[in-house]
Amino acid sequence: MSLSINTNRSAMVALETLNQTQGDLEKAENSVATGKKVSSAADNPASYGISSQINNDVAGQEAVNDGLSYASEIVSTSLNAAGQIVSTLNDVRSAVESLVQNSTQKDSLDSVNAKLQGLAGTINTIARNATVKGVNLLAMSSSDGYGISSTNFSYLTGSTGDMQVLTSAKTTLGSAAANANVMTDALGLTTGSSAGSNGAAINNTLAVSMKDGIVDEKSVTAVIDKIKAAVSSMTSVTSTLGASKITIATMSTYGKNLSNSLQNASGSLVDADMSAESAKLTSLQTKQSLGIKALTIANGQSQNILSLFQ
Numbered sequence: 001m002s003l004s005i006n007t008n009r010s011a012m013v014a015l016e017t018l019n020q021t022q023g024d025l026e027k028a029e030n031s032v033a034t035g036k037k038v039s040s041a042a043d044n045p046a047s048y049g050i051s052s053q054i055n056n057d058v059a060g061q062e063a064v065n066d067g068l069s070y071a072s073e074i075v076s077t078s079l080n081a082a083g084q085i086v087s088t089l090n091d092v093r094s095a096v097e098s099l100v101q102n103s104t105q106k107d108s109l110d111s112v113n114a115k116l117q118g119l120a121g122t123i124n125t126i127a128r129n130a131t132v133k134g135v136n137l138l139a140m141s142s143s144d145g146y147g148i149s150s151t152n153f154s155y156l157t158g159s160t161g162d163m164q165v166l167t168s169a170k171t172t173l174g175s176a177a178a179n180a181n182v183m184t185d186a187l188g189l190t191t192g193s194s195a196g197s198n199g200a201a202i203n204n205t206l207a208v209s210m211k212d213g214i215v216d217e218k219s220v221t222a223v224i225d226k227i228k229a230a231v232s233s234m235t236s237v238t239s240t241l242g243a244s245k246i247t248i249a250t251m252s253t254y255g256k257n258l259s260n261s262l263q264n265a266s267g268s269l270v271d272a273d274m275s276a277e278s279a280k281l282t283s284l285q286t287k288q289s290l291g292i293k294a295l296t297i298a299n300g301q302s303q304n305i306l307s308l309f310q
Contacts, residue, residue, distance in 0.1 A: 031272040078136075081130035085123050085183065154166075
């Protein structure tokens, strides 16, 4: 190999190799620091662009998932309240049936009628309090002055804009609830109640009377029939709410799985394999040290020319 004082080819090759190594090392260090092999469009325009689009889809799906969680909260609250109303109706029936054992006691009759009045008010209170951020699926009116702003709720089931509507109890009960302002009116237990009325203000049709000194069996039967009809109506409400809860749970599970899949897809495009990057970083650091050593040796070759003139 010839020696030239003007051109040091070995040094040039060593410098070029060292610069390449330094560039690769910077990329590896950036990957280790950020956890991404593609952190900007400059690294890989195609992968970065696709990943950005997927991330937008993830953000949209996360918003849908939040909406599903909110809808689930509304349905759960309504379903629990509806179940409590059914339980209260059973208490009403038990109170009426207890009169059979005290058929001649006027004070027992008065006590039961007072209890019926109170239980009717309890049913309306339970229905009214099943409110989540202004939404109440058991309310008959959205203008009762108790913070109820809506008796229906629409929610997204997918990022493409698909919608579902949570059916209110008033819709489920149909014509029986068309002109009702409170739950007991819709169930046929009271009549003509105003929105937001309490137990004391209710026009109660749940009353047992006495005839010839004993409890009138016809009045007992009439009240029990009303209670049976009310339980049947509330069962329809709970069935509808239960179906909505299942739908929401299914869509919520699907939405979370979809979100995870999208995140994995995005990650496969831009995330770095940390074990591979760690090994690569160690290799490049060693290569850098060797490159510096090689450049030092190559630069020292020009000193060998001086020895020719000694």
